[in-house]
Amino acid sequence: MAVPDLDGLLADGVRGQRVLVRADLNVPLSNGTIRDDSRVRASVPTLRRLADAGARVIVTSHLGRPKGQRKPELTLRRVAPRLAERIGRGVSFCEECIGEKAAAAVAELGDGQILLLENVRFHAGEEKNETGFAADLAALADLYVNDAFGTAHRAHASTTGIASLVDRAVAGDLLRSELEHLRVVRDPERPLLVLLGGAKVSSKLAVMEALAPHADVLAIGGAMAYTFIAAAGKPTGASRVEQDMLEDANCVVEAVRAAGRRLLIPTDHLVAKSLEAGASTRVVETIPDGWIGVDIGPETARRYAEEAAKARTIFWNGPMGVFEIQDFAAGTARVAEAVASSDATTVVGGGDSLAAIQQLGFSHRITHLSTGGGASLEFVQGLALPGVAALER
Ligand code: ADP
Ligand code: MG
Numbered sequence: 001m002a003v004p005d006l007d008g009l010l011a012d013g014v015r016g017q018r019v020l021v022r023a024d025l026n027v028p029l030s031n032g033t034i035r036d037d038s039r040v041r042a043s044v045p046t047l048r049r050l051a052d053a054g055a056r057v058i059v060t061s062h063l064g065r066p067k068g069q070r071k072p073e074l075t076l077r078r079v080a081p082r083l084a085e086r087i088g089r090g091v092s093f094c095e096e097c098i099g100e101k102a103a104a105a106v107a108e109l110g111d112g113q114i115l116l117l118e119n120v121r122f123h124a125g126e127e128k129n130e131t132g133f134a135a136d137l138a139a140l141a142d143l144y145v146n147d148a149f150g151t152a153h154r155a156h157a158s159t160t161g162i163a164s165l166v167d168r169a170v171a172g173d174l175l176r177s178e179l180e181h182l183r184v185v186r187d188p189e190r191p192l193l194v195l196l197g198g199a200k201v202s203s204k205l206a207v208m209e210a211l212a213p214h215a216d217v218l219a220i221g222g223a224m225a226y227t228f229i230a231a232a233g234k235p236t237g238a239s240r241v242e243q244d245m246l247e248d249a250n251c252v253v254e255a256v257r258a259a260g261r262r263l264l265i266p267t268d269h270l271v272a273k274s275l276e277a278g279a280s281t282r283v284v285e286t287i288p289d290g291w292i293g294v295d296i297g298p299e300t301a302r303r304y305a306e307e308a309a310k311a312r313t314i315f316w317n318g319p320m321g322v323f324e325i326q327d328f329a330a331g332t333a334r335v336a337e338a339v340a341s342s343d344a345t346t347v348v349g350g351g352d353s354l355a356a357i358q359q360l361g362f363s364h365r366i367t368h369l370s371t372g373g374g375a376s377l378e379f380v381q382g383l384a385l386p387g388v389a390a391l392e393r
Helices: 006-011 038-052 079-087 099-107 131-138 161-165 173-186 201-211 224-231 243-259 298-310 330-341 351-359 373-380
Strands: 018-022 056-060 091-094 114-117 143-146 168-171 192-196 217-220 262-264 269-272 281-284 292-296 313-317 345-349
Touching: 006 038, 006 143, 006 168, 018 038, 038 056, 038 079, 038 173, 079 091, 079 114, 091 099, 099 114, 131 161, 143 161, 161 168, 168 173, 173 313, 173 345, 173 373, 192 201, 192 298, 201 224, 201 243, 201 373, 217 224, 217 298, 224 243, 224 292, 243 262, 262 298, 292 298, 292 330, 298 330, 313 330, 313 373, 330 345, 330 351, 345 351, 345 373
Parallel strands: 018 056, 018 143, 056 114, 091 114, 143 168, 192 217, 192 313, 217 262, 313 345
Antiparallel strands: 269 281, 269 292
16 A cells, blocks of 8 residues: 655645654764764654745654653753754754643744654653553644654554544655665565674564565574574584574574575684684684684675675675674675675665664665664564554555
């Protein structure tokens, strides 16, 4: 089904209308400063188009996990000036996201002005998708735009509940663009190479099982590789292995075999004595006792790079090693370079994977950098995203 979008809304005119935008301004913070404002920047196009068209723009978002309580360190107040700077317009802030104070702040908005409301997750009703809370949000606005791709896989009040309580609910430009690009992975030009790495098998196993028959080649790196190696009965030394996932790992192996696809697992490894910069390291084919696998080895990196050169579509989620430590970053860098120089349509998702691509300076050579890790994984494995389904009525 087609998802109604901002073009349709703007075509009918929004001047003077109160438009509530659910954005994803969930930026990483350290000691109260914004470490990376990619999500703020990604939210700008939709907000600017609405403001330019004369809408009275009300922005909501969550920040972190306050679990239904007001946590001063998770206020969106300090995001307001950054948003203003990136949009190039003033952004006012209200310390409430519902109720009288919020209503008064909305009433003060002139055409084309922008208001940011406080963290929606300060209210327990948000994550519980309580109708009452959704109605309180809906009461502030005439129209609703969901642009929070990163939260589209969650059925919360501000992402789904509100949609049926306003006159019209549409997808913003970021959400639309994410869906368009990720559809290319769902329905790819072949061969499709899926590169999966990162820390945890448990959180990505469902994706792997779903993608295994879909991808022509599934190449595994990062810590999750050692769970697969352990499942095959080979030594993993002191590497990070999820013991309770061995059986599930074998199910993935079986699913790939049954579908006649290829599963690539590292055949050589960079191992270290400890997870610290300067630790002594070796390249090995069999991981010795007491050593930790910290990166794919050079031969594995070469093979994965070769697959990237042959692919027509590449989806990458999760670094190949502990790339934050320079000594352990070579495998991730080699694969990133191969993905960046491939002629394939390339989609990279996941917070750490994006950071790696950015650090290496390859961002501009990737077709699409997905802002939502969890949401992009759920979407490419064929699941419906509640935040999108709510717009499709
Ligand atoms: P993303 O955010 O891209 O989805 P994840 O959060 O799943 O990726 O995983 C990223 C983390 O995995 C990084 O912090 C990285 O250091 C870690 N990691 C990768 N390889 C290993 C390894 N061999 N041992 C321990 N941690 C690893
Ligand atoms: Mg991560």
